Amino acid sequence: MKLTKQLGCNIGYLMLIIFLLSTSMILPSILITAHSTIDLTSGNISNSSPTSYANRMIMFNVTGESYRYERISVTQNGGTLEAGNLRIQLMPWKHIYWIEKNMDGFFLANVTKTNFYIAFLYFSNGSNRADMILFEYSSALYKRIPFVGTCIVKNSSTVVNRPITPVLMLKPEPKVENKLFATGPELYLVGDVGYLKLNSSTLNLYAIRNTLNPSSGWNELWAVLTGQSGEYYFSIIYMNMQSTDKVILGHTLRLNDFYVIEQKIIEAEWRMKQNVYTLTISAPREVKNFWIDGFQFQFRDSSSTVLIDEGNHSLHITENQTESQKVRLRFSRWSCGSTSNPLILSIKSPTTISAEFTKEYFLKVNSTIPGVSGEGWYPEGTEVHVKAPTSVESGNVKYVFESWIGEIKTEGRNATVFMDAPKSITVKWSTFFRVNLTAEGLPENIDLKYNLDNLTVQSHPYQTVCHWVKEKSYLNFSLSFKDESVKTQYPTIYWTDSKGNEVKSPKLITAPEKLTAKFTTQKQITNMTCRVSLSSLLDTGMLTVEGKIAPPFKAKVAIECRALGDSWKVLKMVETDQAGNYRFDWIPDTMGILQIRARFSGDASHSECISNIKEVAISSSMLKFRRLATAFNSSTSTFYEEIGAPNEFRKNFLTPLNYGIDFLNMIYPHFSEIWPLGSIIAIVSSSTVLGLLYILPLTTILAILFTITFKKSISGKVLTPFGIIWGVSFCYLLLEDLNAMQLLQLPASTDMIFTASLAVSTIGIIAAAPPIVISGMLAKRL
Secondary structure, three states, X not given: OHHHHHHHHHHXXXXXXXXXXXXXXXXXHHHHOOEOOEEHHHXXXXXOOOOOOOOEEEEEEEEEEOOOOOEEEEEOOEEEEEEOOEEEEEEEEEEEEEOOOOEEEEEEEEEOOOOEEEEEEEEOOOOOEEEEEEEEOOOOEEXXXXXXXXXXXXXXXXXXXXXXXXXXXXXXXXOOOOXXXXXXOOEEEOOOXXXXXXXXXXXXXXXXXXXXXXXXXXXXXXXXXXXXXXXXXXXXXXXXXXXXXXXXXXXXXXXXXXXXXXXXXXXXXXXXXXXXXXXXXXXXXXXXXXXXXXXXXXXXXXXXXXXXXXXXXXXXXXXXXXXXXXXXXXXXXXXXXXXXXXXXXXXXXXXXXXXXXXXXXXXXXXXXXXXXXXXXXXXXXXXXXXXXXXXXXXXXXXXXXXXXXXXXXXXXXXXXXXXXXXXXXXXXXXXXXXXXXXXXXXXXXXXXXXXXXXXXXXXXXXXXXXXXXEOOEEEOEEEEEOOOHHHHHOOEEEXXXXXXXXXOOXXXXXXXXXXXXXXXXXXXXXXEOOEEEOOOHHHHOOEEEEXXXXXOOOOEEEEEEEEOOOOOEEEEEEEOOOOOEEEEEEOOOOXXXXXXXXXXXXXXXEOXXXXXXXXXXXXXXXXHHHHXXXXXXXXXXXXXXXXXXXXXXXXXXXXXXXXXHHHHHHHHXXXXXXXXXXXXXHHHHXXXXXXXXXXXXXXXXXXXXXXXXXXXXXXXXXXXXXXXXXXXXXXXXXXXXXXXXXHHOOOOHHXXXXXXXXXXXXXXXXXXXXXXXXXXXXXXXX
C-alpha cells in the first residue's frame, strides 16, 4: 500500500515535469505578450511617453507545493515563497494574458535595499498546476519551480498597495557576458554595460541575463538600469530575430516604488556579439557632444573613449559650437581628411580620430534702413566687403548714405572689415523729406520759376514740383514769373502749408510737406483777437496786452489805447511770430477807465482788421496803496536786519503783511471792474486783513487789561477820529478816481497821504471796534 502511494506520487510529479518542459518552450512568447491590449510580436505598439499602470491588480489566488517541497501562497495583495530556509515576500506588479494558450501570467517582485527578486508565475485558470521562474539579482540565480495546488483567477480587479523603498543600495554590475549588442539614438550597448534613453534621462544599463530563443523569434536581454537620481529599474528588452531594427522595451519595473513603465519601441538596431574595440574621439574643449549611431555622448575633456564593435558605424559631431553670441567654432573636417558629418567609420581595430574646427566671428551690421548686406559669421582672418546703397526711398522720406561708423576701412559706400574679433559696424544715414510745391489761382499756361535755396526749377501752375530737404533744416522758397507783367495782374501771393496755415520763407522742415503759392486779385480776410491781463499790475505796475492774428503770418500790429471819450493813440508797433501771436507789456501813465485794442493796417495780400476792445480800470489810489504796502514790508524787513532780530521773529512778524499783500493781488482784478469803487473796496479789504492779523490781537489784550485795572469800559468815542479820517479819505480817493481832483492841482504827495489815511483809519477801526465791545461786556461783569 505504501509502495503504491509512493509510486502514484512519483507519477504525478513526472507528469508535472512533462508539462513544464512543454510550457518552457512557450514561455518567451508569453513574456513578450505583456498586456492583452498590445501585440508586441506584430510590432503594433504605441510609442507614447511611459505611463504607470494603475495601482490595480486582477484578483487571483495561487497555493501549491513543488516536488522539492517548495511552497507558494500568493494573491493580488502579495504572498510568500518558501524554499528550504528561504522565505521571500512577493508582491505582484503586472498581469498578462496569453489568449492562444488560455494562460495567465503574473510578474512578482521582492525588493530590499541591497537585493531584489523577480518572479514570473504562469498557469491556466482553474488548473492544479503552476510554474514559476525566479531570478535573484545578487547571485544571478535563475531557476524554474513547478507547483501543484490551486490556481484561480477572477474576472475583477482591486486596488493594491505598492511597497516603496525610496533609497536602494544595490551594487549595479553586469551578471552575464552579454551577447546582444545594440546601437541607436535610444540605446547604446556594446559589451556588458551600456546606456538607455528613457524620456529625457539617460540610464546606465547592466546586462544580467541573455536568453536566445530561435523558436519564439525573440531574444531577451534582462538588465538593471540606474539613473543619476538614485532610481533603479529591472527591465526585459526584446530583440526580434527577423528584423534587426525591432527592439522593444518590455516589462520594466522601477524598483524604488513599483512604478511600472509602459512598453515601447526603442529606436536602435541590434546584432549578436562581435569583436569590440576602442574609439577615441578628440575635439576642441568648447565642443560638448558627439553621436555614435545616433546615440549622444558628452566629452568629459577634449577627448573621449568609448567601446565600439566591429563593423560600420555613424559618427556625428556638433556642426556649430557657440562660445558666445559673437564667437563660435564651425566644423571643418576630420583628421582622416573627410569633411562628411556624420562620418561612416569602418571599425576593424582600435581607432583614434579628431574633429577639426575653425573659429568664426560674428559681424553685426547695424542699420535702421534695410538694404545693407554683409551681416553674418566669418572665419577668423577673413576680409569681409560690405556695401551700402546710395539712398533708399520710402514714400515721402528718403534716406541718404552718410558714413560708416566702427572698426572699418571705408571708400565711400564700400567698406572692408578684417575679422580678427567680433565686429559691429553702423551705417549712418541722413533723412530727407519730400517737399511738393505748386501754385494756384493763375492761368495754366503761365511760366513759373520756383527758387528753392540755390536751385531754380521751371514749372506751370497746378503742376507739382518735388524737392528733397534734409531733416530739421530750413528751406528758402519763392516764386517768380518769366513774364514780369503777370505780377501786375495777380499782385497778391501768399503761401500755405499742408495744414492750410499761412507760412513764409524760410520754413523749418521736420516732416514731408506741401507748399502752395496762392494768387488772388483780392486781399485775404484777416481777424485778430486782443486780451489784457492785470495779473502783474500791482507787483510791477505793468499790464500785458496779447492776442493772435488769423490766418497766422508775420505782420506788424499797432497796440492802441484811449480813455473814455478820447481819440485812439498808438502805444507800440509789435510784430507777430510765425504762429500769428503778439504780446506787449505796458506801464500805464493814465488813470481811470482805459480802452485797449490791436489794429493791423493790411498789406498787399491781407486786408485791414481791428481786434475786439478791452476795457480796464487803472486806479491811482490802488497803485499807491500797493506801493505803500510794499515799501512798508521792505523797510520793516531792513529795520529788523539792522537791529539783528532773529530770523524766526522777522518771519513771524512779516507773515501777516505778506498775507495782506497777497490778498490785495487776488481781489483787485475782480474789483477793478466795479468803477469807481473797485479800487477803494480793494484797499479797505486789504487793510481789514492787516488790522485783523496785526493790531487786533494787541488792542484786545490792552482793552482787557485797561478794563480790569480801572474797572470801567473803554468809550466808543475812541472811534470818532478814525471815522472822520476814513470818511474824508474815502471822498478824496473817490473824486480822484473820477479825475475830479485834477482841477485843484494838488501836490503829487496828496494822493499818497489820503491813500495811507484810508488804510490806517480802516486798520484803526478794525483794531478798536471789537476791543471796545469786549471791554463793555467785561466791565458789566466786574
